[in-house]
Amino acid sequence: MSTNCDQPSSSSCQDGSQELKKYPLGKKRFGRGAVESGLTHECGVFGAIATGEWPTSLEISQIICWGLVALQHRGQESAGIVTSEGKCTKHFNVHKGMGMINNIFNDEAIRKLKGNLGIGHTRYSTSAASEEVNCQPFVVHTAHGALAVAHNGELVNCDSLRKMVLSRGVGLSTHSDSELITQALCLNPPEGEKDGPDWPARIKHLISLAPLSYSLVIMLRDKIYAVRDPYGNRPLCLGKILPFNEPLYGECDESRQAEGWVVSSESCGFLSIGAQYVREVFPGEIIEMTRHGIRSIDIVDRPANKAQAFCIFEYVYFARADSIFEGQMVYAVRLQCGRQLAIEKPVEADIVSSVPESGTAAAHGYSRQTGISFAEVLCKNRYVGRSFIQPSTRLRQLAVAKKFGALSGNVRGKRIILIDDSIVRGNTIGPIIKLLRNAGATEVHIRIASPPLLYPCYMGINIPTREELIANKLNPKELAKHVGADSLEYLSIEGLVKAVRSDIKVKSPTIIGHCTACLSGEYPGGIPQELEW
Numbered sequence: 112m113s114t115n116c117d118q119p120s121s122s123s124c125q126d127g128s129q130e131l132k133k134y135p136l137g138k139k140r141f142g143r144g145a146v147e148s149g150l151t152h153e154c155g156v157f158g159a160i161a162t163g164e165w166p167t168s169l170e171i172s173q174i175i176c177w178g179l180v181a182l183q184h185r186g187q188e189s190a191g192i193v194t195s196e197g198k199c200t201k202h203f204n205v206h207k208g209m210g211m212i213n214n215i216f217n218d219e220a221i222r223k224l225k226g227n228l229g230i231g232h233t234r235y236s237t238s239a240a241s242e243e244v245n246c247q248p249f250v251v252h253t254a255h256g257a258l259a260v261a262h263n264g265e266l267v268n269c270d271s272l273r274k275m276v277l278s279r280g281v282g283l284s285t286h287s288d289s290e291l292i293t294q295a296l297c298l299n300p301p302e303g304e305k306d307g308p309d310w311p312a313r314i315k316h317l318i319s320l321a322p323l324s325y326s327l328v329i330m331l332r333d334k335i336y337a338v339r340d341p342y343g344n345r346p347l348c349l350g351k352i353l354p355f356n357e358p359l360y361g362e363c364d365e366s367r368q369a370e371g372w373v374v375s376s377e378s379c380g381f382l383s384i385g386a387q388y389v390r391e392v393f394p395g396e397i398i399e400m401t402r403h404g405i406r407s408i409d410i411v412d413r414p415a416n417k418a419q420a421f422c423i424f425e426y427v428y429f430a431r432a433d434s435i436f437e438g439q440m441v442y443a444v445r446l447q448c449g450r451q452l453a454i455e456k457p458v459e460a461d462i463v464s465s466v467p468e469s470g471t472a473a474a475h476g477y478s479r480q481t482g483i484s485f486a487e488v489l490c491k492n493r494y495v496g497r498s499f500i501q502p503s504t505r506l507r508q509l510a511v512a513k514k515f516g517a518l519s520g521n522v523r524g525k526r527i528i529l530i531d532d533s534i535v536r537g538n539t540i541g542p543i544i545k546l547l548r549n550a551g552a553t554e555v556h557i558r559i560a561s562p563p564l565l566y567p568c569y570m571g572i573n574i575p576t577r578e579e580l581i582a583n584k585l586n587p588k589e590l591a592k593h594v595g596a597d598s599l600e601y602l603s604i605e606g607l608v609k610a611v612r613s614d615i616k617v618k619s620p621t622i623i624g625h626c627t628a629c630l631s632g633e634y635p636g637g638i639p640q641e642l643e644w
């Protein structure tokens with residue numbers, strides 16, 4: 112295997128053998144889907160609770176369902192909703208299934224899920240197979256009543272935590288790290304409990320056992336806890352359901368009475384369910400949601416020398432463009448990445464264009480920065496699903512090519528700068544370049560609005576093994592030749608971080624911080640010894 116000698120952040124060129132020992136090749140982790148291009152998304156979690164008198168007039172199960180539809184891009188394998196009427200500790204309403212949300216939840220299912228509070232999940236599997244038994248939320252019956260948990264992320268110390276939980280006499284029915292979290296919450300905290308279960312203490316105990324990575328919604332009979340890991344690796348935010356017809360834009364006004372509260376991986380669905388964005392759950396924060404409102408119970412610290420590590424790829428690719436992280440809209444950050452790319456990697460051309468969908472905002476940024484006009488050159492067929500593994504290279508390339516058509520009128524005789532957000536296995540870009548050349552493009556320059564992906568992710572994202580990542584095999588010049596481009600360049604890591612942070616109000620490095628491990632090899636909590644990659 113050749114290594115990418117153009118990457119200053121990678122030590123692979125200086126000491127390849129050491130590098131490979133540190134980050135072994137091969138071995139996919141159990142449960143990861145077989146896709147042929149791109150990164151597969153993570154999971155989406157959602158929770159909702161009605162305030163005031165119960166039974167509520169709010170359609171809680173419908174709100175959760177719509178909240179999950181807005182998070183569908185984060186996981187398409189399975190989904191589930193669990194609700195509680197708030198009366199009985201023994202009974203939750205549960206509906207889960209394989210597939211897309213709109214196929215799983217029909218009117219009948221939503222009606223049966225009647226409740227005053229509930230949580231939901233849409234899954235892309237990372238730690239156990241994509242099967243019915245691993246669908247979330249997980250529900251268990253504890254000595255203190257039913258408990259439901261929905262999880263986005265992946266435990267980096269899953270194996271040792273599993274051994275610990277099993278050694279405490281707890282049986283596990285799946286290989287899912289999310290079930291493990293659920294069972295770990297059933298353990299008594301080390302300091303013991305005086306008058307019944309102390310759920311915040313149990314959650315803090317879980318945080319001490321598992322540092323990364325999770326955003327959790329945890330439901331009990333009459334309350335929901337929203338929890339983010341102390342590194343803030345996965346996103347989670349709060350919204351307030353306001354009376355119908357009240358404006359939902361602008362700063363959240365505390366004096367306005369909430370009809371309910373929601374918690375979600377992303378804020379993109381809030382307007383569609385009549386909720387106003389309030390704020391993010393802070394890294395390490397435990398929030399209690401009851402019918403009386405929300406309360407921050409505690410913020411658990413990270414080890415002193417560790418920085419916050421919010422996944423930078425949420426900005427690059429995963430999140431929906433209208434979601435808000437760290438006070439900024441994802442779309443605006445992608446635009447800024449495009450501007451930064453134009454500053455770092457300019458090239459002469461007639462038009463700037465994008466690989467739809469997620470490359471488009473960066474292309475507009477590149478165009479605005481350079482003054483070269485933006486024109487669409489590709490039409491994406493939204494009904495072509497994922498390009499699953501095909502038996503031959505020819506079929507693989509056709510699978511990608513059939514996703515796109517060329518808008519020849521905009522292409523003929525043009526020198527094109529084509530922007531995409533990322534290159535993973537390198538299967539998408541080659542067939543597109545061929546398509547554009549066949550449609551009459553005279554030059555095609557590829558500009559990628561993120562740095563080369565060189566390392567796997569241990570925290571809930573399905574990044575291929577190192578040997579499948581094209582940037583580990585070909586440097587930009589070689590890759591340009593391989594895919595038939597006139598030139599190909601990436602955004603630098605420093606440039607990406609700069610673009611992401613350019614509009615964040617708080618500049619303190621102790622308060623903000625981003626995980627760039629798949630680009631730099633620097634993992635937020637160090638590389639867990641027990642992982643086999």
Ligand SMILES: O=P(O)(O)OC[C@H]1O[C@H](OP(=O)(O)OP(=O)(O)O)[C@H](O)[C@@H]1O
Binds near residue numbers: 148149150466467534
């Ligand atoms: O190098 P590869 O392995 O071929 O993958 C890279 C492509 O995959 C993603 O797009 P995708 O089609 O998944 O979704 P999008 O519509 O959100 O851009 C990403 O935006 C790149 O275009």
Ligand SMILES: NC(=O)CC[C@H](N)C(=O)O
Binds near residue numbers: 154236237262571
């Ligand atoms: N992508 C995710 O966040 C997955 C959550 C969990 N690890 C699972 O596999 O179900």
Ligand code: SF4
Binds near residue numbers: 422568569572626628
């Ligand atoms: S390794 Fe990459 S994909 Fe994984 S959390 Fe870090 S930035 Fe996100």
Ligand SMILES: [Mg+2]
Binds near residue numbers: 466467468532
């Ligand atoms: Mg794409």
